Amino acid sequence: MESPARLSAIFVFLFVLVGALVCTRLLNSSTETLISTTSSQVPVLTTKTSQTSPNKTGQIPQNPSSQFEIPLNCTAYNLTTTCPSNYPTTFHPEQDPDRPSSPTCPEYFRWIHEDLRPWAHTGITQDMVERANRTANFKLVIVNGKAYVEQYEKAFQTRDTFTIWGILQLLRKYPGKVPDLEMMFDCVDWPVILSGDYDGPNSTTPPPLFRYCGDDSTLDIVFPDWSFWGWAEINIRPWETLLKNLEEGNKRSKWLDREPYAYWKGNPTIAEHRQELMTCNVSDQYDWYARLYAQDWSRxxxxxxxxxxxxxxxxxxxxxxxxxxxxxxSEKYILACDSVTLIVKPRYYDFFTRTLMPLHHYWPIKYDDKCRSIKFAVDWGNSHKKKAQAIGRASSKLIQEDLKMDYVYDYMFHLLNEYANLLQFKPRIPQKAIEVCSEAMACQAEGLEKKFMMESLVKGPAVSEPCSLPPPYDPASLFEVLRRKESSIKQVETWEKNYWKDHEQS
Structure with a gap:
């Protein structure tokens, strides 16, 4: 039997233990209430870390498959107007045995090597970068995972704003993985680094300039365009959301139930060849099987x-x-529709369209004979319905599977990594540059601009590494890709020529 004194000691110990457990439960409840109250007042994303050992070192937990969010704290930013200093700086998903395996990147990633080939043997010097500022809208510098921008000239609408926003989201998705770099960015449509200016024996190395598109006569480095994070001026939502909407809209009508005509809607006033396209519209005199609509964005x-x-x-x-x-x-929106995309012979390409193959992903239309070419394409498709449907499905599959937002970020990641590897100098923060972060942009934004930023915000690091970059084309394989494209286009031209020859004789 226990003594009365020992029984009293045990009773006191149990009382203290129960009291401690109750206090701990109350403390956690109060903490959760505080977080909930804060998040209802400002757009704060709570970080799932221990309450007793908060993440002070900027390192992400060893198990990234567990939920981890980087907070967007507008309350703190509005008080200090300075970017947070506790953003994560390291990330090691490879240490998680349960992490998803990284796939090989889509085929169009191979063009990264081609775009950077002009500097493959010389590297990129500080002078080369500075020479690109002649037309650049801004210089972006990344040092120790933080971004700094020196603005030269404001871009049209919010192109530069959402381009910079997209790069900031990349830093949130892969913290500590994007190396230090300096880059010049031009937000104007037309590429300007003419390859002919740099192919002579005494010519200098071209300046590296990033923009949204290129062509066969220029050396501009193509980069995903601003609309992937939203186009506020015309109410086009961020790509991740819009891609889901396009998939749902695509299912509303089967291909065979759709109007058996070619559809286009856009602004015809910005280019002569678009005004020429409008002459292919149906009229009292003739039907080219096209249904074309002018878009008035102001209205x-x-x-x-x-x-x-x-x-x-x-x-x-x-x-x-x-x-x-x-x-x-508009090209990515058109290709996502299951409809056969009729591409009027293009001059320019963006970062993913060089992977498109005629007769597989789209049907080529002549630039200088648009109306007749469109009529033949529609007539052929309506007479070969299974083959036409296969072309439409191939393009929408490519967009849904190979152009999802994760791959857009991975393309940016690999392009910037390969570019940074070519730099022959240590990137430094320019004196006139300002630090930019998600808070600095989203907390001050208004209207659709703010809405799209919050909608496209990367809430936390990826749970796996980027896809694996495929190797560059060897000369023979690149030649074969270009040969196949040319052969398919010539095949269509032959069919079209015979089609109109038969019509003229009948």
Missing amino acids: EAQEGFKRSDLASQCLHRYKIYIEGSAWSV
């Missing part, structure tokens, strides 16, 4: 963009893509 803005829903425009068996003043961001 659309006044009416709330009620007739500009991209997900509701998959109603025709064929959709036309034609460049504007240069390349157009």
Whole structure:
């Protein structure tokens, strides 16, 4: 039997233990209430870390498959107007045995090597970078995982804003993985680094300049365009959201139930070849099997963009893509529709379109004989319905599977890594540059600009590493890709020539 004194000691110990457990539960409850109250007042994303051992070192937990979010604290930023100093700086998903395996990147990633080939043997010096500022809108510098921008000239609308925003989201997705670098970015449509200026025996090495598109006569480095994070001026939502909407809209009508015509809607006033396209519209005299509509963006803005829903425009068996003043961001929206994309012979390419193959992903349309070429394409597709449907499905599959937002970030990641590897100098923060972060941009934004930033915000690091970059093309394989494209286009031209020859004789 226990003594009375020992029984009293045990009773006191149990009382203290129960009291401690109750206090701990109350403390946790109060902490959760505080977080909930804060998040209801400002757009704060809570970080799932231990309450007793908060993450002070900027290192992400060893098990990245568990939920981890980087907070966007507008309350703190508005008080100090300085970027947070506790952003994560290291990330090691390879240490997680349960992490998803990284796939090989899509085929179009191989063009990264081609775009950087002009500097493969010389590297990139500080002088080369500075020479690119002649037309650049801004210089972006990344040092120790932080971004700094020196603005030269404001871009049209919010192109530069959402381009910089996209790069900041890349830093949130892969913290500590993007190396130090300096880059010049030009947000204007037309590429300007002419290859002919740098191919002589005494010529200098071209300046590296990033922009949204290129062509066969220029050396500009192509980069994903601003609209992947939203185009506020015309109410186009960020790509991750829009891609889901396009997939849903695509399912609303089967290909065979769609209008058996070629559809295009856009602004025809910005380019002569678009005005030429409008002459292919149906009239009292003739039907070229095209249904073309001029878009008045000013009127659309006044009416709330009620007739500009991209997900509701998959109603025709064929959709036309034609460049504007240069390349157009509309191409990815058109290709996502299951309709056969009729591409009027383009001059420009963006970062992913060089992987498109005629007769597999799209149908080529002549630049200098648009109306007759469109009529033949529609007539052929309506007479070969299974083959036409296969072309439409191939393009929408490529967009849904190979152009999802994770791959857009991975393309940016690999391009910037390969570019940084070529730098022959140590990147430094310019005196006139300012530090930019998600808080500095989103907390001060308003309207659709703020809405799209919050919608496209990368909430935390990826749970796996980027996809594996495929090797560069060897000369023979690159030649074969180009040969196949040319052969397919010539095949269509032959069919079209015979088609009109038969029509003229009958």
